[in-house]
Amino acid sequence: MGSVQIAPGERIADAAASVPLTSAPVDPIALLRGLVDVMGGPPTSTARRFSSLVAPLVAHSAVIVLAADTGGGQRQGAGDATFAHGVSFIELDRLRRELAPGSVRRAPVEVGEGSVPSLQVVSANGVLLLLSRPHDDGPDDVVLALWNVVALHLQETADAASPDYLQQARASSGVRMEALTELADEYSTTLETVLAALRSTSLDDRGARRTATGIAAEGLVHLRTASDRVRTFTEEPVATAFERLRDDLRPLVRYRDIDVQFVEPPVNGRALPSEIAHGARAVVRGSILALVDRHDVSRVRVQWDCDGTNLLINVRDDGPGDLTGESVQLLLVRQRVVALNGRLSFEATPGWGTEMSVVMPLDPPTALAAESPAWELGPREAEVLELLIAGQRNREIATQLGISENTVKFHVAKIFRKLGVRSRAEATAFVLAHRPGMSRR
Template structure:
């Protein structure tokens, strides 16, 4: 591209603007390569709930760049003032040009250009990257607001999943801290015993956290009884050295299978309620029960405390968001002098996003819909795995489930059903 030729410049910009959101970095890389040699590009935008981070370039470098790294690298970069220097990307310190942009009405976007380490970008190159990124950041935001129904629904699913995971991890963290504090404040334990108990709790929490990081909650199911037993084990440290009596009543249909995401949400609701109730003076008894209904898991947590809790309390708001993310609901009933009752109804069938999973697709879970969408675009398993950052084996597992649930035998038939339900046929 000759920078002195306006037609060449406009043609290059047009090629980038015409690209779909998911493929915008490839043509951008081709344009930048003309005046800024680089190894990889990474963009982070606050206007795309589903795929805030996108990368392109040399592998495995590009694929190892994380949103956390990019956010930290761009934390001090001012809008309109490109920054060049060493930034930690893909696990190592690398030379990169980072540009920030925040068009009116957007949440802002970052672009990192990992250079090949040969020279420093001059003022003209930096300014060209800045201008291109300002143009593209506004374009990405505008395109994101006009996504097809299938993609819009996918963003809603991703936002809900993010809210659910954040709520669960926050509850787990709060429960661990509460357990540690209860142990250290215990009047029945000596210093050495308290330290030993606190150490055991911390080690158990770390093991659980690491296991949670490897868990694909959208894949599996588990028996309600086993899920409740795990909850009981996690709650035990909360009242082990407390005067509060904790009564746990498991589901009668203990052998019945429930979705793993529902089980984790129910565990988080009980754990969050117990932690919150233990903070109130006068609580002597807490009762938590699960009851399996035909279409939902009902969770009830009741205490005999002062009855001063409200739905606006931060822990209750967080648990309400968790239930809502799964398509359920959470209510709180507090009677002064009599106690507080929290009830959550969590649907056993996944909530169907409007416009995305109607008719034959309603049986698919969110991750299966993600895979089907890419399958419908003609992507092979390896490419699907790269986009979703999962293994090829997991993709094959999802595809097999999709074919079985849709009652078809080939990927082509599954793609046809997806297109008929509103999925786009191109990326």
């Protein structure tokens, strides 16, 4: 069974040209049109569209897609709901780990209490595809090649996503919540089994204790393994994330006269949530893109660090020192930092270059979404209030949100009126008193 690999620097157009056509009766024009349809549709419909694309090649009853990316993982399903929604996250992650990137195999997958035949495909960039009950005869190599193209497109779409995409991913991660739910179920099952052994009338006290101890020990090992899988799927070691950044930047600077120097992060730094790792790479890429086409910049230094609470990013160039946080070239960079609740600052020295510093919190902010409807706050007012209660002044809020200081004052006045308060201190006290989980006095 053949396989098609996509090199790290290869783009979609190059990958598409490498799709092999076998002797299977497939109309190549229809295949390409179907591929365009998959890639032209919204990412949320990828599973359904890809299922329709490969159905003439390999008949199947359902499809599952699992990608580890911005939102801590994205899962989609289409077709037979028993399969599409019945395979556990832990089982999917096990399959993704067993298969090497850029490979395909046919093997059963556990669904509920039984197993179902499946075609298992992992793209060159690590996105898992499952087809349930595949037809016996099918060009699996073509399915792999098509999936390589689609998976690379998904990655590029996420890389170019708007800051809102990062903000939504930061607020919640479907796969992460699903994984945690499964872990809770595993924990509950282990406890119930231990209790059943202790209450059993067929065991004496010593036998019941021995059985319960064995069940508990086995359960703990299983839970630790599952927890580690969840963590490594939804988080990324800082050193690994930085290495991916280096890979991303190579094509950008390959044919430009600019030297990008990398200062390695500590290998034992805290792992990054996937949306932070993705957002940080997007911020640095955007910064480099703003610099590479300037003839007066010949060297850029990129450094990451982690203080246990924040990811610290530093980008320094040797240009004329005229870039600021208000520069048009850095508008998207600024928006991405704000979307992740980060802080962006610049220090420019005329004739010596510009230094950009970014601080990104690793833990998600306490969302105001639950309170906003009751307080009738708009999205921008909620953002201003979040920064206000964090102790930031109007000028700092204006810089973070990319708006004028007068606009901040306008929002603050409206917030005070809606909350029925007269000062920042009262607003902070009001919010802390009414947030879920806070004690009310």
